[in-house]
Amino acid sequence: MEYGEETTEVTCETREGVPLDLKDRALAAAAEGITISDPSLPDNPLIYVNSGFERITGYSAAAVLGKNCRFLQGPDTDPEAAAIIQRAVIEETECTVEILNYRRDGSSFWNRLSITPVRNRHGHVTHFIGVQSDVTARRDAEEALRLANARMRNNLLAAAKVQQAMLPRTGPEAPGWEFAWRYQPCDELAGDTLNCFRLDETRIGLYIIDVSGHGAAAALLSAALSRTLLPLPGQSVLYTPSPTEPSRRTITPPQIVAERLNQQFPFDDRTGQFFTMVYGVLNTETATFNYVSAGHPPLLLLDETGDVREIRRDQFPVGLVSEPHFVSDTIELKAGERLLLYTDGATDAYDEQGRQYETEGLQQAFATGRYETLEAALDGIIESLKQFGGGTTTKDDISLLALGLAEHRA
Ligand SMILES: Cc1cc2nc3c(=O)[nH]c(=O)nc-3n(C[C@H](O)[C@H](O)[C@H](O)COP(=O)(O)O)c2cc1C
Numbered sequence: 001m002e003y004g005e006e007t008t009e010v011t012c013e014t015r016e017g018v019p020l021d022l023k024d025r026a027l028a029a030a031a032e033g034i035t036i037s038d039p040s041l042p043d044n045p046l047i048y049v050n051s052g053f054e055r056i057t058g059y060s061a062a063a064v065l066g067k068n069c070r071f072l073q074g075p076d077t078d079p080e081a082a083a084i085i086q087r088a089v090i091e092e093t094e095c096t097v098e099i100l101n102y103r104r105d106g107s108s109f110w111n112r113l114s115i116t117p118v119r120n121r122h123g124h125v126t127h128f129i130g131v132q133s134d135v136t137a138r139r140d141a142e143e144a145l146r147l148a149n150a151r152m153r154n155n156l157l158a159a160a161k162v163q164q165a166m167l168p169r170t171g172p173e174a175p176g177w178e179f180a181w182r183y184q185p186c187d188e189l190a191g192d193t194l195n196c197f198r199l200d201e202t203r204i205g206l207y208i209i210d211v212s213g214h215g216a217a218a219a220l221l222s223a224a225l226s227r228t229l230l231p232l233p234g235q236s237v238l239y240t241p242s243p244t245e246p247s248r249r250t251i252t253p254p255q256i257v258a259e260r261l262n263q264q265f266p267f268d269d270r271t272g273q274f275f276t277m278v279y280g281v282l283n284t285e286t287a288t289f290n291y292v293s294a295g296h297p298p299l300l301l302l303d304e305t306g307d308v309r310e311i312r313r314d315q316f317p318v319g320l321v322s323e324p325h326f327v328s329d330t331i332e333l334k335a336g337e338r339l340l341l342y343t344d345g346a347t348d349a350y351d352e353q354g355r356q357y358e359t360e361g362l363q364q365a366f367a368t369g370r371y372e373t374l375e376a377a378l379d380g381i382i383e384s385l386k387q388f389g390g391g392t393t394t395k396d397d398i399s400l401l402a403l404g405l406a407e408h409r410a
Contacts, residue, residue, distance in 0.1 A: 033057065033132030035069060036118075039125060043068045044089065047127075056111075056134050058104035069130065072101035076108065085115060092117045092125045098135060110139040156188040156216070163189060163219055166226040172198040174284045178374040178404040179206075182382055183397075184345075190397040191218025191275075192343045197231045199251050199281065205231060205238060207279040208401045210296070210343040212272070212317075221265070221273050228264065229257075229279075237261065254279045254292040255328040258318055262326075265319045274319035278341045287333045287405055292326050294318045297344050300363060304336030304407065306370055308363040338374065338404035340366050345396035346381070349389040357388050374404045 027034050033053030037044045045068055049061045057064075057072060064071070073082060081099040088095035094116045101111040112135045118127040164183075171179030179196050191211035199205045209225055211218040233239045237260045239249040252260070257279050267274055278299065280291025293299065295317030298310040311331065316324040333339065342362065349357040365384040369377025378400050385398065 033130070035130040035132065037069065037128045037130065039089070039128060044128070053132060056103075056109070056132055057101070063104075072111070073099070074102040074108065076100050085113070088115055089128065098139070109134050109136045111135070153188075159216070159219065160185070160188045163193075163223060166193065166195075166223065168194075168196050171196055172204050174204060176406045177204075177282075177284055178402075178406070179204075180374040180378050180400075180402050182378045182400045184382070184399070185214070185397050186345065186395060187215045189216050189219035190214060190399075191222050192345070192397040192399040193222040193226050194341075194399050194401045195226065195229060196401065196403075199231055199238065202283055202285045203251060204282045204284060205229075205251075205279070206282060206291075206341070206401060206403065207277060208296070208341040208343060208399055209275050209277045210345075210397070210399070211275040214397050217271065218273070221271075221275065225261070225265070225275065228261070237264070251281060253328060254281060254290055255326040258292045258294050258326040259324070261318050262322075262324055266322065267319050274317045276317045276343075282403060289331045289333060289339060289403075290328055291331070292328045294324070294326060295320070297342060297347065298359070299331070300340040300342075300359075300366055301331065301333075302338040302340070302366055302370055303334070306367050308367050310359060310363075333403075333405045335405055336407040338366075338370070338377075338402060341401045343397060343399045345398035346385065346400060348396050349385045351388050352390055357385060361385075361388060374402050378402060 027050050030050060030052050033056045034048075034050040035046055035053055036048040038047045041047075045066050046064055049064055054060055070082070077100045081097045084095055084097050085099075094114070096112070096114040098110055098112050100108055102108050112133040114131045116129050117125040118129055120126050163185075167183055168181070181194055181196065183190070183192065183194065185192070191214045192209065193211075194206075194208040196204065196206045207229055209222060211221045211225070228237060230236055231238055233249045237257055238252055240252045240256070242248040242250055258277065261277070265275070274295075276295040276297075278291055278293045278296045280289050282289045291299075292315075293313045294315050298312040301309045301311055303309070311329070313327070313329055315326055318324075331339065340362075347356070347358050347362050349361070351357075361384070362381065365381040366377065368384070369380040372380065381400060382398070
């Protein structure tokens with residue numbers, strides 16, 4: 001290049017030093033729609049649209065300049081969203097709405113629209129700038145998620161109903177005896193289950209089970225266990241055919257029930273599930289409770305003086321090892337005594353300082369209710385757990401199953 005031949009091209013610059021044509025190119029290249037309207041003209045028409053707007057809406061600039069942008073609205077546009085924009089335009093403020101708009105070909109899309117007034121140096125609004133983003137994909141994904149969540153919740157609620165239906169409705173009738181239970185899943189579905197039923201004229205079966213984990217996976221196993229432990233003489237593990245007379249059934253001793261369950265529900269490393277259980281047979285004539293406790297928290301025995309004793313027997317949970325050799329124990333209940341079986345959710349509550357409710361808390365609450373009916377006493381325990389945890393929900397299912405012998409038997 002010769003001296004004197006330098007180009008004399010002048011590039012206009014904005015106040016910030018950005019070349020104006022760069023701004024134009026940037027606006028044109030933006031993926032979002034960018035629109036400018038002029039409120040000094042009748043009906044605030046569009047005076048600029050970029051190619052992003054053309055791409056999103058399918059309308060050419062030539063077709064829309066001079067029109068108010070409401071032409072994008074259609075039959076299913078929410079009038080409330082349009083009213084928000086109208087207010088913002090009248091009040092000359094910013095607004096952002098998601099509004100259903102229609103493309104030139106008639107198909108609809110969700111438009112995330114931001115409108116901002118542009119002021120001159122006297123503060124007067126000379127234009128509005130609108131930014132349009134097509135957020136249909138995100139809205140569709142949100143809607144699909146909402147529907148899937150609603151479907152899952154309905155399924156869970158239906159399953160929870162089935163699970164609740166497996167609980168005993170009323171306790172067995174036995175003069176001088178009281179039976180009561182409470183059952184509180186921490187999610188819709190629980191891994192806990194319990195039951196209390198008549199086995200024969202003098203004996204009543206009771207069990208409480210806590211499947212490892214909680215929620216739907218634990219609930220599936222607990223439902224299978226509830227079925228297996230139904231007192232149906234011809235089919236249940238709770239009865240054993242007599243060796244001499246197979247049509248006659250004897251009541252299976254609790255430790256054998258636990259061993260059979262251990263065989264039927266062996267540990268499966270795909271699910272990692274096992275369960276703790278107390279299953280016992282109460283003889284209402286002799287007031288003896290013969291039971292097996294498999295990896296379960298200790299039983300609590302409340303005597304007539306208000307003392308609560310922990311009765312502990314450390315054994316494997318069911319389904320954890322292949323030959324656990326369970327042993328059973330017998331408790332003789334005296335008049336006025338009560339026995340409480342519970343799952344560890346009943347001792348796992350924490351207060352605001354992080355202290356645990358523990359067995360002591362449960363023992364105290366159990367003793368406190370000793371002058372009340374067994375039903376009211378269990379309500380008292382649940383209330384005390386709730387108060388201890390400051391009304392927060394527990395992280396585990398809570399189940400209580402109690403029996404009591406009246407002070408004066410008829
Ligand atoms: C700059 C600008 C861009 C706009 N872009 C859209 C748009 O993309 N989609 C839409 O439904 N409305 C848009 N509007 C809103 C409508 O033009 C109109 O203001 C709104 O429907 C409320 O007024 P109306 O009740 O008189 O229709 C825009 C408005 C302005 C000022």
